[in-house]
Amino acid sequence: MSRALLDTATGTLFGVALNYQGLVDQHLAQFHEAPYKQPPVKPVLFIKTPNTRNGHDQAVTYPAGVKHLQPGPALGVVIGKNASRVSEAQALDYVAGYTIINEFSLPEDSYYRPAVKAKCRDGFCAIGPELIPRDQVKNPHALSLKLLVNGELRQENSTANFVRSIPQLIAEISEFMTLYAGDVLITGTPEGRVDVLPGDHVEVQISGLGRLINHIVAEQEASV
Template sequence: MRKFCSRRSVIVMELLSEENVSDRDVSLQEVVLKGRVYGTLLNDLVELETMKDDFLKSPYKQPPEAPVLYMKPRNTYNEHGQPLLLPKDVAEVQMGATLGIVIGQTATAVKKISALDVVSGFTIIGDVTVPHKSFFRPAVKHRARDGFCFLGPQVIGSALIDDINDVEVKTYVNDQIVCSWLTSNLYRSVAQLLEDVTAFMTLSRGDVLHVGVRQDAPIVRKADRIRIEIDPIGVLETNVVREQAIIVDRGHL
């Protein structure tokens, strides 16, 4: 069976947000992911502008009014330092570096002005996707492959970040910077996203909601080395390996 995360990864990913960490930074080993990871689509101002004509076409014929979300199921969870396994039927993938919001308490119908009160902290997410063009049907086959969601390596308490709406997200491939963007360029800020999402669904302690990835997120291939930096949260690194190169007995995980 394929190895998509180590035993250490499994333990880590079952530990995110056991306690509120808003006033300190902790490693993922100290906190527990008891909930789900949600990704956000169409939250990039540049992407929305380039797609405005597409929104007027069938089937919707208008831009989305509420946030467009998708799930990264548990089999996708991966961590800093672990390889990104390139599936046998895929030549390249897209690495979407983004900011993850770690929920610290039950959040229902929160208001923008107090939205950060429900946040334990923030972490780095590397959201991996097989390149595809359509947003009009669930892209499970493209987004939910084993090991396609990197989290960590730590959660930084929200009180330790001066302005979460002015944070730079940088991606390096083979030591060359290939993508850089600011959270100030999001269509919905962190607080606005939380208000709009919790208007129609409850987020629970341990859930992680990421703010979205760039439309031009970099393409990576076999043997590429990837480094994601979000100051002051830290650095997340991985390298791309063809999946058949790592074989383990899943019963030992």
């Protein structure tokens, strides 16, 4: 049933950069230099295009010729009805439910350039395994989030460390653009991203949402 619910998440995949306090703290010094001058005052958004969509237990291709590939564990928030200029107080009414995202990316040196080439490779956004309805998640801001590579814990954080809460994100984004039913907010990846290699078994766990598993394959293997 929850897997069928996940099929409603067909819309735009919005990534939110820098939404973990630890990550912002790491970058603070850099943000006071040119060209940034100051830390971002609004959510920094990026898009995972439709070709990046991928699922639970699927292969993720390690592109030929790249030096690093990094998983990006994140809580996914699926929008349940069209949201335009929604207040923080009402924002959660617009949420259908939650899922796990693994937002793969080639690491970048800076935040100054559009990241399509680094973030929008085919299959670079795994989603699933299911959509848990909003009313079954007591507090989405107190979920444990873990990344395991080949069974070993490599990243661990909590959605309690969000810079912006889910209602804040929905209010700030819907202030300038309409979020549609089926759109997905990727609420941010915590600091400490790790490299993975072909052959690796990558798993994201979020408390109450299950486990999202993907297998990294080399480009040649994938095309055979």
